[in-house]
Amino acid sequence: MTAVLSTNRRVLLTALLALPALGHASQASPHKERDQLTGLFSNRQSAAILGQAYLQQQPEEADRQKLENLLLSPGNLQVLAPEDGNLDQVGTRNLKAAFQTLRRRDFDEGNVRQIGGCMLSVTELRLCALVALS
Amino acid sequence: MAFVDTRTLGDGEVIEADICIIGAGPAGLAIATAFEGDSTRIALLESGDNGFDDDTQALAAGEVVGIPYPDLDVVRLRMLGGSSNHWGGNIRPMDALDFEVRDWIPNSGWPFGLEELQPYYKRAAEFCGVPNEAFEIASQQAAVGASPWSFADDAIATQVFQTVGGEARALGAYHEETLENSSNVTTYLFANVVDITTDDLSSQVSELTIRTLNDKTLKARAKHYVLAAGGIENPRILLLANKTRAAGLGNENDLVGRYFMEHLTSPDFALLFPSDPQLDFRFYKDFEADWGETWGMLTFSEEVQRSAGLVNARFQAAKITNEFNKNIDEPGMQSLTKLVQAGSSGRVPDELERHLANVIADIDDVAQSGYYRLFHHPNYPLVSIDLVVISEQIPNPDSRVYLSQEKDRFGQNRCVLDWRLTDLDSENLTRISDQIQRQFGRSELGRVRIQLPEGGYKNINPHPHYHHMGTTRMDNDPKRGVVDANCRLHEASNLYVAGSSVFPTVGNVNPTLTIIALAYRLADHLKGLKS
Numbered sequence: 299m300t301a302v303l304s305t306n307r308r309v310l311l312t313a314l315l316a317l318p319a320l321g322h323a324s325q326a327s328p329h330k331e332r333d334q335l336t337g338l339f340s341n342r343q344s345a346a347i348l349g350q351a352y353l354q355q356q357p358e359e360a361d362r363q364k365l366e367n368l369l370l371s372p373g374n375l376q377v378l379a380p381e382d383g384n385l386d387q388v389g390t391r392n393l394k395a396a397f398q399t400l401r402r403r404d405f406d407e408g409n410v411r412q413i414g415g416c417m418l419s420v421t422e423l424r425l426c427a428l429v430a431l432s
Numbered sequence: 433m434a435f436v437d438t439r440t441l442g443d444g445e446v447i448e449a450d451i452c453i454i455g456a457g458p459a460g461l462a463i464a465t466a467f468e469g470d471s472t473r474i475a476l477l478e479s480g481d482n483g484f485d486d487d488t489q490a491l492a493a494g495e496v497v498g499i500p501y502p503d504l505d506v507v508r509l510r511m512l513g514g515s516s517n518h519w520g521g522n523i524r525p526m527d528a529l530d531f532e533v534r535d536w537i538p539n540s541g542w543p544f545g546l547e548e549l550q551p552y553y554k555r556a557a558e559f560c561g562v563p564n565e566a567f568e569i570a571s572q573q574a575a576v577g578a579s580p581w582s583f584a585d586d587a588i589a590t591q592v593f594q595t596v597g598g599e600a601r602a603l604g605a606y607h608e609e610t611l612e613n614s615s616n617v618t619t620y621l622f623a624n625v626v627d628i629t630t631d632d633l634s635s636q637v638s639e640l641t642i643r644t645l646n647d648k649t650l651k652a653r654a655k656h657y658v659l660a661a662g663g664i665e666n667p668r669i670l671l672l673a674n675k676t677r678a679a680g681l682g683n684e685n686d687l688v689g690r691y692f693m694e695h696l697t698s699p700d701f702a703l704l705f706p707s708d709p710q711l712d713f714r715f716y717k718d719f720e721a722d723w724g725e726t727w728g729m730l731t732f733s734e735e736v737q738r739s740a741g742l743v744n745a746r747f748q749a750a751k752i753t754n755e756f757n758k759n760i761d762e763p764g765m766q767s768l769t770k771l772v773q774a775g776s777s778g779r780v781p782d783e784l785e786r787h788l789a790n791v792i793a794d795i796d797d798v799a800q801s802g803y804y805r806l807f808h809h810p811n812y813p814l815v816s817i818d819l820v821v822i823s824e825q826i827p828n829p830d831s832r833v834y835l836s837q838e839k840d841r842f843g844q845n846r847c848v849l850d851w852r853l854t855d856l857d858s859e860n861l862t863r864i865s866d867q868i869q870r871q872f873g874r875s876e877l878g879r880v881r882i883q884l885p886e887g888g889y890k891n892i893n894p895h896p897h898y899h900h901m902g903t904t905r906m907d908n909d910p911k912r913g914v915v916d917a918n919c920r921l922h923e924a925s926n927l928y929v930a931g932s933s934v935f936p937t938v939g940n941v942n943p944t945l946t947i948i949a950l951a952y953r954l955a956d957h958l959k960g961l962k963s
Binding site for chain 2: 398401406
């Protein structure tokens with residue numbers, strides 16, 4: 299499992315950079331991935347702020363390895379990489395769609411937190427927290 | 433002679449009719465005009481003139497205790513057309529669930545369902561000059577050229593509201609010509625009903641006492657009487673009719689004046705940051721129609737209301753352009769910088785919520801900026817959408833209208849409005865906020881930032897809508913209602929009550945269309961008695 303996590307980290311970080319576009323996965327254009335990269339720098343900082351706010355609420359998760367374990371739990375991997383659990387084989391577009399599914403699942407199951415008056419899914423907050431710790 | 437200035441009649445004169453209607457607001461006008469051309473003699477008794485009259489309006493003054501509320505001579509009007517003269521004109525039928533007994537809403541349930549009112553809603557819309565098909569989603573889609581937002585599992589539904597145009601909104605003026613030309617409806621202006629006289633058992637009304645501001649006293653006698661003076665004045669007139677029973681007419685179970693309800697609004701409640709800044713907003717924006725305006729509203733589905741135990745609430749979207757836009761040097765990034773600085777110093781930053789809202793908006797902004805740069809629009813305005821929530825109030829017997837010790841110029845007790853909310857109303861505001869955030873989030877439509885007032889409604893002014901409802905509630909059980917399903921007083925068999933005072937629950941929609949629909953239904957009932 300550790301090896302999978304190590305392999306997945308690079309892919310995961312790529313996904314983190316694309317976080318703001320998760321809501322538009324279904325409307326992705328041929329230029330979408332390039333768009334995501336264009337917005338990369340600012341998005342990381344914004345994500346870091348949300349992550350920081352989340353970690354203030356959940357200080358016990360302020361650990362990169364722990365966050366990775368939580369994000370790549372068997373239940374999440376079934377969604378993120380349903381074929382073989384290996385994120386390397388998952389394209390960015392599919393990965394974004396998978397995170398969208400996880401986010402929807404969070405809202406359905408009440409796995410959400412309030413940050414500054416906004417309800418956010420725990421999965422995306424953990425992604426943000428991982429950026430904050432990077 | 434369809435209009436009569438009562439002040440010109442002789443002192444002691446008696447007005448004779450088949451039906452006497454007290455009040456020429458939306459309810460009284462609808463009933464009177466429903467008989468137009470009929471052989472039934474209608475006496476429509478209006479306290480005011482066909483225009484505003486200061487001295488008459490002064491009779492509407494009263495006291496306010498409990499939740500702060502505007503002066504009672506401001507929130508209602510004594511003139512032909514009644515309070516429709518300051519009506520916003522918004523109409524839509526109530527929802528089917530509004531009529532049901534809901535075990536999560538104490539004292540809920542009407543004696544009949546929506547299907548009973550449907551044909552009358554159609555007539556009511558025509559009365560307001562609005563075509564019925566205008567309420568249909570497809571009609572709005574065709575008119576606006578846009579579709580409503582799509583929510584996961586249809587958890588939030590879109591409904592179409594109408595705003596009655598300016599000319600038709602002042603219903604008295606709009607229908608004045610009909611009254612003027614009527615052969616069987618006589619409208620008595622400046623006729624203030626100050627007492628209802630009954631037989632010894634108060635089972636039959638025998639006559640009304642009318643006073644004028646030039647100190648004349650008259651009587652009005654009819655087979656049937658309809659009290660249609662508004663949600664505050666209806667209970668007042670019943671409570672003042674206390675010569676036979678000290679507690680007032682129809683008040684044997686201490687219900688008259690209780691269950692006063694308003695629609696509740698929490699100001700600055702919710703702000704939607706759309707996931708897609710190009711989210712098509714047109715369906716929810718005012719659209720000019722031949723009869724006025726039309727626009728879409730959002731409301732929770734029946735299933736969500738049932739499963740989450742919610743009151744019926746609606747969300748009105750008002751587009752605003754927010755401050756977190758244009759480029760990364762703007763407030764989003766400024767907030768980011770402040771947060772980073774504050775975070776690194778280990779203290780909680782000031783105005784955390786505002787900063788985080790900036791950041792959240794900035795995330796979307798940054799996400800889309802690539803798209804926009806691609807299309808050479810680097811400075812597009814990011815929008816956020818203000819969501820105004822309007823919800824029903826839970827029926828509460830302690831929220832009430834009762835008689836004051838102060839007297840008006842006729843020596844009549846003025847009234848006291850003691851508007852009260854319960855903890856359950858505030859709890860519902862929390863539940864509503866949870867659901868609106870959840871449903872937008874799971875539908876990938878955006879994020880909703882909520883500013884929930886601390887302590888619920890207790891610490892805010894719930895923004896009165898001048899909707900006065902519930903004070904002579906309808907229920908077939910006399911222990912639970914002042915009037916029965918036919919709007920007839922349980923105590924007096926020839927006295928009926930019309931208007932929003934009979935609403936047992938109020939839904940989230942403005943009450944006027946339902947008031948008029950109920951009035952038409954009552955008119956049909958009265959016609960049935962005649963036949």
